Amino acid sequence: MAEINGYIPKELKRKFKTVCAAADRSMSDVLIELIEGWIEEQEAQNNPPAKKGKGIEDDSDD
Template structure:
């Protein structure tokens, strides 16, 4: 069995989600021809930006 090479500068992130949610996510990513990893990266970046904006003084 060959080891999968990870892209430079990338790390693996693990967590548990409901099985049906994972299935729907995979189908949705496939429908737009994007990897789950790419979409997860975008979602995490957006979430972090939202958290920063919530902390900014008004």
């Protein structure tokens, strides 16, 4: 694991800590999930799936 630093509003931190505790989750575990999800979204936006061309059949389920 590695440590990262950043600044957020105090009230946001307080709410985040409260919600994590209520869910019996560590803030680190939730941050990991949130960051991974955000990265996946960014990659999907920057690398949209290839579109199939007209007239090309998909035989992948044979």
